[in-house]
Amino acid sequence: MAYLLPTTAPDVWRAAVARAAQLLAPSWEERPNGLKALAFILLMLSVEREQPPESIPPAAVAEDLSDQGEEPHELSRRIEAAGTTAGVLGNGYGPDTLDTLWTDLKSWQEAPGDPMGDAEGWPPALWAAVGQLHERISGPGEAVIRRTPVPVASLGALTISVGRYVNVVSPDAIVPIKCDTCNGCEGGSLRVDGPAVTFVCADGHTTANPRLEVWRVRNALAYAGLPIGADATVERDFLVTSRPYSAQSDPRYLSRFTAALLA
Ligand SMILES: [Zn+2]
CATH class of the missing domain: 1.10.8 (Helicase, Ruva Protein; domain 3)
Known part of the structure; x- marks a missing residue:
């Protein structure tokens, strides 16, 4: 929950x-x-x-x-x-x-x-x-x-530190999430709290971007081999799928597909 x-x-x-x-x-x-x-x-x-x-x-x-x-x-x-x-x-x-x-x-x-x-x-x-x-x-x-006992709600806020970019993969491009305040996009983190995902840039500004959907971020964690319910660190790029793709699709596979299209 x-x-x-x-x-x-x-x-x-x-x-x-x-x-x-x-x-x-x-x-x-x-x-x-x-x-x-x-x-x-x-x-x-x-x-x-x-x-x-x-x-x-x-x-x-x-x-x-x-x-x-x-x-x-x-x-x-x-x-x-x-x-x-x-x-x-x-x-x-x-x-x-x-x-x-x-x-x-x-x-x-x-x-x-x-x-x-x-x-x-x-x-x-x-x-x-x-x-x-x-x-x-x-x-x-x-x-x-x-x-029936009331199920215990797990309360989850977690932070994913990203070494380089948080990249949103769409059919025609891979676009990094940018800070609304300073335009910075490298070395930030994602904060996941309930249904909300926000990007926190390296300077600490917070950006809410509708392309960051909690299901897709959790899905991306799973494909990156990282735990889904705990803080995590991604050394390089963190790839997240965007809406045209199913929420379960593997962003790494899509990114190679996209890269081939762009080459
Ligand atoms: Zn910033």
């Missing part, structure tokens, strides 16, 4: 994530989008009902889920309104906000292999998640849920 919980997350969000995991236990990690969507729905109900997330009854969640059609636009609107009231949405991109996470969930996805965006793409992950949640939340009753 670390990716859902920046260290600065307000208590109401923390409680919503814990309650969501509890309602989905024991398999809350199988479908990350389900956990994300349910946490946002619990946050919404908590704000609307003026009741803490941990006491929202599963029946209330089930009722809301059963009202949704295949395209839950009204649900999106209510989540945004509640998230803004709670101060977790509407803050723009960057650390300390959950906007990145929410945008990912509610936006149409580019079709894989179609970086130009000509195809219609895939519907928002939220839609499928809401359908699946409806099946699951109408399942176990309150008695079962009370016996």
Whole structure:
């Protein structure tokens, strides 16, 4: 759950994530989008009902889920309104906000292999998640849920020190992340906190760049043979994939492919 919980997350969000995991236990990690969507729905109900997330009854969640059609636009609107009231949405991109996470969930996805965006793409992950949640939340009753222990959230902020550049690999170029303040790009570090990734340049300025996505950074760590949940040091370039590629693709392979194209 670390990716859902920046260290600065307000208590109401923390409680919503814990309650969501509890309602989905024991398999809350199988479908990350389900956990994300349910946490946002619990946050919404908590704000609307003026009741803490941990006491929202599963029946209330089930009722809301059963009202949704295949395209839950009204649900999106209510989540945004509640998230803004709670101060977790509407803050723009960057650390300390959950906007990145929410945008990912509610936006149409580019079709894989179609970086130009000509195809219609895939519907928002939220839609499928809401359908699946409806099946699951109408399942176990309150008695079962009370016996389920609240999963412990791992709180993760970690720093990846990079010897040279943090390079974002896209189909036509490899572009280093630059500092917004001094334009420096060599010898900085990445700070990962919950869903947010920021670049800290060698002079200590902080830059939030929407091309740095937490899934891709964690994926890049795995391909670089580094631990995913701890501070790490990369001696030379750190390669991270960008949006046209699947989140699981190997940035090293793509970079050779790209290098060959550019040669
Ligand atoms: Zn700088």
